Amino acid sequence: MEHHLSRRHFLKTGLAAGTIAATGLPLVAAGAKATDWVTLGKSNVKVTRLAFGTGTFSGKVQRDLGQDQFTRLVRYAYDNGIRFFETAESYGDMHRMLGVALKGIPRDSYRLMSKVTTTHEGVDPQEKFDELRKLANTDYFDIMLLHYQHVATWPTDTGRWQDAVLEAKHKQQIVGHGASVHGLPALRRFPGNKWLEIAMIRMNHNGTKMDAEDFDTKGLGNVPEVVSHVKQVKSEGMGVISMKLIGEGAFTKREDRQAAMRQAFRNAGVDSVTVGFKNTAEVDEAIENLNLALA
Numbered sequence: 001m002e003h004h005l006s007r008r009h010f011l012k013t014g015l016a017a018g019t020i021a022a023t024g025l026p027l028v029a030a031g032a033k034a035t036d037w038v039t040l041g042k043s044n045v046k047v048t049r050l051a052f053g054t055g056t057f058s059g060k061v062q063r064d065l066g067q068d069q070f071t072r073l074v075r076y077a078y079d080n081g082i083r084f085f086e087t088a089e090s091y092g093d094m095h096r097m098l099g100v101a102l103k104g105i106p107r108d109s110y111r112l113m114s115k116v117t118t119t120h121e122g123v124d125p126q127e128k129f130d131e132l133r134k135l136a137n138t139d140y141f142d143i144m145l146l147h148y149q150h151v152a153t154w155p156t157d158t159g160r161w162q163d164a165v166l167e168a169k170h171k172q173q174i175v176g177h178g179a180s181v182h183g184l185p186a187l188r189r190f191p192g193n194k195w196l197e198i199a200m201i202r203m204n205h206n207g208t209k210m211d212a213e214d215f216d217t218k219g220l221g222n223v224p225e226v227v228s229h230v231k232q233v234k235s236e237g238m239g240v241i242s243m244k245l246i247g248e249g250a251f252t253k254r255e256d257r258q259a260a261m262r263q264a265f266r267n268a269g270v271d272s273v274t275v276g277f278k279n280t281a282e283v284d285e286a287i288e289n290l291n292l293a294l295a
Contacts, residue, residue, distance in 0.1 A: 034290035035081030038271050040239025043176030043197035045142050047111045049272050050290050051084035051241070052077045052283075054098055056249065056276030059091030065278060067097055074101035076280050078110065080287065086274050088115035088147050089132060099137030112138055113241075115147035115180055115200075118161045125164030129173060144174045145200055150215035152185040155193060162195050178238070183215025184222060191232040198239045201230055203268055204260035208247035223263075230268045240270045254285070261293035 034050040052074065054062045062070055074085070085102065087094040095114065102110065114132050116125075133139065144165055146158050158179075168174040178198030181187045190199050202210045203226065210221025230240055245260045264270045275286045 032294040033081075034287045034294070035083070037083075040143075040176060040198050040241070040271055041234070042237040043143070043178070043239050045111065045176035045198070045239070047084040047113075047142070047241075047272050048082055049294075050082050050286060051086050051113070051272055051274035052082050053243070053274040053276040054085070054087040054094040055091045056278070059087075059094045061276060061278050062094060063092055063097065067100055070097055071101040073277060073280065073283070074098070077277065077283050078102075078105065080283060082283070082287070083110040084113070084272065084274075085110060086113035086115075086143075087136070089117045089128070090115075090147065095132055095135035099135060103137060107138065111142040112136065113143035113145065114141045115145040116161070117148070118146050118158045119148075125161050126168065129164070129168050133173065140173050140175060143176045143178070143198060144168070145177070145198065146179040148182055149179045149186045150182040152189055154179070154186050155189050155195070176239075180243075182211065184211050184213055184225060186215065187211050187226065187229050190238075191229060191236065196233070196238055198241065199230075199233050200241045200243060201226065201270075202244040203227075203230070203242035203264045203270060203273075204244055204247055204251070205256070205263040206247075206259075208250050209244045227268045230270060234269060239272075240268075242268070242270045242273045245273050245275050254289075257285070258289045258292060261289045265290070265293050 035048050037046045038049055039046050056062060065073065085098060087098050114136065116128060116132065133141065146161055149158070151157070165174060165177045169177065176197050178196050178200065180200035181190060187201065190196060202221065204210065207220035207223045210223060211226050212219060212221045234240055242264045245264060246257055247260070251257045251260060264273055277283050
């Protein structure tokens with residue numbers, strides 16, 4: 001008899017609950033490296049600290065490389081220790097391109113994260129998960145996020161998607177789960193959320209493309225408030241992955257890119273960060289910048 005794991009059962013049994021007491025330990029262990037494997041909180045999913053992102057300007061930068069050049073770039077990152085790759089339904093053809101790029105590499109040697117759009121009407125979540133798995137040439141996703149949550153009502157608006165994620169986990173099609181956020185009203189609903197295991201939160205040193213009251217603001221985000229929410233969800237046992245470490249391409253000076261890495265790991269204490277790449281020099285620099293931030 002098939003077992004349906006509802007959100008109510010999930011929360012009642014405490015599978016997503018539990019907090020981690022403050023220990024007073026350093027945010028980053030001595031000798032830490034960008035390519036180290038780290039555990040994303042209570043999800044127990046292990047990823048490398050640095051992830052290969054495929055969503056620069058919604059994936060246009062990566063798509064424009066073409067499959068052959070993109071594959072070479074993915075393999076270069078893999079060979080240099082980046083074993084965490086992420087994409088999203090809204091990034092155009094990137095699930096398929098990433099699946100081609102990773103073909104033949106042992107599946108248990110890397111982690112794959114997808115993000116699903118929850119705002120389309122009439123979409124069956126299980127069919128969507130199946131479609132994305134087929135496109136990415138994978139039996140399972142290590143992480144599935146509810147993408148682009150940007151209103152305060154998202155915890156109730158996405159109820160059927162949350163239930164579907166838990167059902168897919170029961171079928172071993174998804175390992176860890178969570179949501180990505182845009183805007184402070186949505187982010188304020190992350191602390192205390194018992195369904196979330198993993199939170200994807202924008203982070204850099206000066207607020208570029210970060211969260212503000214208006215999720216689509218052209219101005220700067222509220223860095224102190226975002227950092228406070230990161231620390232709160234971390235204390236509740238959630239894993240935190242950060243994005244916008246390059247300010248969506250705005251940080252043309254390397255010192256800004258280095259400062260963003262330091263902010264994410266030294267001040268906010270995130271677990272992992274994702275950066276979109278278009279060439280091998282950017283891969284090399286990101287590894288070096290993160291190693292410097294961790295030193």
